Amino acid sequence: MSSSSSLGFGIGLRTAHFNTLLERRAEVDWFEALSENFMMEGGRPHFVLDRIRRDFPIVLHGVSLSIGSTDPLRRDYLDRLRWLIERFEPRWISDHLCWTGVDAHNLHDLLPLPWNEEALALVVSRVVEVQDVLGHRIALENVSSYLAFTHSTMSEWEFLSEVARRADCSILLDVNNIYVSARNLGFDPRAFIDGIPSERVVQMHLAGHSDCGTHLLDTHDAAVAEPVWELFVHARRRLGAVPTCIEWDGNVPPLEELESEVATARRRAAEAEPSGQPRDDHATAAA
Amino acid sequence: MTTPPPLRELQLRLRELIFRNGDGTAAALERLERGAADLPIRGDERLSPAQRLSIYAGMHFLRIRDVLAEDFPATRAAAGDEFDRLVERYLDAHPTDDPSLRRAGRHLPRFLERSPANPPFAWQADLAALEWAMIEAFDALDEDVLTAAALETVAPGDWPDLAIRPVRSLRLLELRFPVDEIRADLIAGAPPSEAMPVELSLRVWRQGTSVFHRRIGEAELRALRCVGEGIAFGELCAALAAEQPADDAARQAIGLLRDWLSDELLAALPTA
Numbered sequence: 001m002s003s004s005s006s007l008g009f010g011i012g013l014r015t016a017h018f019n020t021l022l023e024r025r026a027e028v029d030w031f032e033a034l035s036e037n038f039m040m041e042g043g044r045p046h047f048v049l050d051r052i053r054r055d056f057p058i059v060l061h062g063v064s065l066s067i068g069s070t071d072p073l074r075r076d077y078l079d080r081l082r083w084l085i086e087r088f089e090p091r092w093i094s095d096h097l098c099w100t101g102v103d104a105h106n107l108h109d110l111l112p113l114p115w116n117e118e119a120l121a122l123v124v125s126r127v128v129e130v131q132d133v134l135g136h137r138i139a140l141e142n143v144s145s146y147l148a149f150t151h152s153t154m155s156e157w158e159f160l161s162e163v164a165r166r167a168d169c170s171i172l173l174d175v176n177n178i179y180v181s182a183r184n185l186g187f188d189p190r191a192f193i194d195g196i197p198s199e200r201v202v203q204m205h206l207a208g209h210s211d212c213g214t215h216l217l218d219t220h221d222a223a224v225a226e227p228v229w230e231l232f233v234h235a236r237r238r239l240g241a242v243p244t245c246i247e248w249d250g251n252v253p254p255l256e257e258l259e260s261e262v263a264t265a266r267r268r269a270a271e272a273e274p275s276g277q278p279r280d281d282h283a284t285a286a287a
Numbered sequence: 288m289t290t291p292p293p294l295r296e297l298q299l300r301l302r303e304l305i306f307r308n309g310d311g312t313a314a315a316l317e318r319l320e321r322g323a324a325d326l327p328i329r330g331d332e333r334l335s336p337a338q339r340l341s342i343y344a345g346m347h348f349l350r351i352r353d354v355l356a357e358d359f360p361a362t363r364a365a366a367g368d369e370f371d372r373l374v375e376r377y378l379d380a381h382p383t384d385d386p387s388l389r390r391a392g393r394h395l396p397r398f399l400e401r402s403p404a405n406p407p408f409a410w411q412a413d414l415a416a417l418e419w420a421m422i423e424a425f426d427a428l429d430e431d432v433l434t435a436a437a438l439e440t441v442a443p444g445d446w447p448d449l450a451i452r453p454v455r456s457l458r459l460l461e462l463r464f465p466v467d468e469i470r471a472d473l474i475a476g477a478p479p480s481e482a483m484p485v486e487l488s489l490r491v492w493r494q495g496t497s498v499f500h501r502r503i504g505e506a507e508l509r510a511l512r513c514v515g516e517g518i519a520f521g522e523l524c525a526a527l528a529a530e531q532p533a534d535d536a537a538r539q540a541i542g543l544l545r546d547w548l549s550d551e552l553l554a555a556l557p558t559a
Binding site: 039047069099 | 293294295297301302306339383388389493497
């Protein structure tokens with residue numbers, strides 16, 4: 001795997017766009033593929049990803065590493081991930097700072113951890129083990145949260161920063177998740193961004209969410225909301241031209257709408273530049 | 288306030304609460320309130336700890352239900368409004384254990400054998416078996432297929448020992464109901480109805496990036512099973528000849544071979 005420098009703006013690769021992507025070149029700079037969607041032995045998803053790889057850089061993004069679980073790491077999952085890395089040669093790989101199951105039961109949800117020393121020691125040791133098995137550095141992403149624990153002793157961004165420092169891993173900063181969690185749990189989203197070590201951030205995520213009245217839900221089924229764009233501009237000012245990916249998972253619109261979101265991301269990113277011009281030359285930590 | 292539990296215990300208790308209470312009912316929220324009472328979860332004026340847990344519980348159920356609905360579209364259509372209840376019972380019997388949601392439905396055909404949906408159509412387990420075979424065929428390993436041109440290079444004397452094998456996407460199903468037709472009707476929007484039992488064999492396979500299924504006779508089923516065991520072409524002919532004159536068996540073997548080549552059902556010969 002290589003450096004994330006100058007990748008620009010990408011989108012999440014989704015089945016709904018497979019046909020269009022086989023017919024024409026997308027107006028994006030790169031693609032993010034969900035690791036678990038390609039863990040089968042072959043078939044159409046592999047065929048499409050091979051075609052995409054001919055024209056675009058790709059990265060792999062997982063949802064089932066369960067780095068915060070108290071279960072042993074699943075070696076079969078890591079073996080499958082390592083096979084995928086060798087097969088598709090992504091620029092880098094990422095997963096989430098969360099747990100998805102326990103006692104061999106996978107809930108397929110991104111569940112929050114208490115931000116304390118017990119969880120920190122567990123996550124750090126598991127990231128080190130994962131990176132040893134895979135032979136590559138991984139990036140961890142902050143998740144959207146709907147609850148917080150009373151026995152947390154630090155903030156989420158302090159926890160994430162400390163994991164990255166102790167385990168020598170990278171960070172995938174999901175700007176929408178920061179906004180959703182900040183609204184749900186009552187913290188300042190800019191403090192999150194300001195508290196992250198910029199040299200560790202290899203990628204950013206943007207997505208839409210739903211307002212349920214009492215809380216925001218990370219639904220990935222709508223355009224990026226204006227407050228999230230404003231937070232994105234703030235993140236670009238602080239972190240530079242970090243490769244940025246638009247995620248859209250529910251009610252997936254035609255590819256043109258995703259391309260329009262990418263164009264908006266380019267425009268909003270330019271707002272962060274003193275000259276008002278886009279910049280794509282940010283070199284980040286090599287995986 | 289009680290001492291917060293260790294992380295392991297906390298995760299086990301949260302798992303139980305989220306897994307068991309995703310139906311959004313008042314009873315589920317009541318169970319969550321009882322279960323969350325001594326857990327270290329912060330509540331506020333907008334949402335109590337139990338209401339916050341219920342967000343996760345609801346999302347967990349909906350995520351898996353949507354995957355199963357996508358992988359088993361005809362089974363879902365047949366179950367109609369009862370599909371959610373079917374998924375609840377299925378997940379209770381088979382909690383998801385695989386990192387990939389793509390594998391979540393692999394026990395559904397056998398589950399329906401033992402525990403029918405409501406209404407309990409006799410064909411529903413066969414239908415789920417067909418839909419799962421299509422998923423497996425779709426995801427099977429890519430490989431080069433045997434072509435007529437490659438067979439032309441085989442010397443006549445080498446034919447009896449020629450080892451042929453099916454592509455890895457091939458699935459053979461022996462069913463009791465015409466679920467290929469039932470599936471097509473349900474996908475087209477027809478209401479489910481009872482069907483007369485009929486013994487039926489199907490082969491399911493992937494050609495390029497598309498999955499197909501086709502009814503096959505008893506002879507082809509037997510022949511494909513033999514080929515699946517890796518027997519040589521000569522042995523295949525001998526097996527077919529066991530129940531008919533040798534000339535008829537040879538003609539049948541050639542006919543089957545022609546169909547299989549056309550459908551890209553055989554894997555390329557190993558290179559020397």
